[in-house]
Structure formats: structure tokens, C-alpha cells
Amino acid sequence: MAFLETDNTGIGNLSRQIRNSSRALDAETGRIMHACINQEQIKLVDQVVHIEAQNQTQETVRLFPYLKET
Structure with a gap:
């Protein structure tokens, strides 16, 4: 039984689902x-x-160390 699902956006999406929904399919x-x-x-x-x-x-x-903020 699946209450919440994640997709390619990962755990951030799961967090939003938990916050924004009191019901799940x-x-x-x-x-x-x-x-x-x-x-x-x-x-x-x-x-x-x-x-x-x-x-x-x-x-x-x-x-990608060159992306590091200085």
C-alpha cells in the first residue's frame, strides 16, 4: 500500500507532499x-x-571544485 510516492525530484518532493497534503491516494x-x-x-x-x-x-x-564559492 503506497501512501506517498517519490519521483525523480527526490526527497524534497516527498517533503512537499507530506506538508501540502493531509490525504493521499x-x-x-x-x-x-x-x-x-x-x-x-x-x-x-x-x-x-x-x-x-x-x-x-x-x-x-x-x-566540481571550481564551483566552490570563495
Whole structure:
């Protein structure tokens, strides 16, 4: 049963889905499911998104050091 899906935009998209929706479509039945998401869960997602962004920035700088801000 899939409540939320990610796509090629990654975890940032998942974060937006969690924030902007109190309902999600169940992929198997097509029924609208009410998501039980509280503030603590949103904070955890925010932390993961922040860490993921930091990791992506570090990887970009490692691969393309000339892009590093001075």
C-alpha cells in the first residue's frame, strides 16, 4: 500500500507532499487515505531534507571544485 510516492525530484518532493497534503491516494485500491502526520514527523523529514541537501552540495563540490564559492 503506497501512501506517498517519490519521483525523480527526490526527497524534497516527498517533503512537499507530506506538508501540502493531509490525504493521499492508495495506489492499490484508488481510495483516498487520510494520512496521520504530526509535527514531529514533519520535523524529521525537514532534517532529512536538510542533510540530503548538504550531502548533495558536498558531492557537487567534490566533483566540481571550481564551483566552490570563495
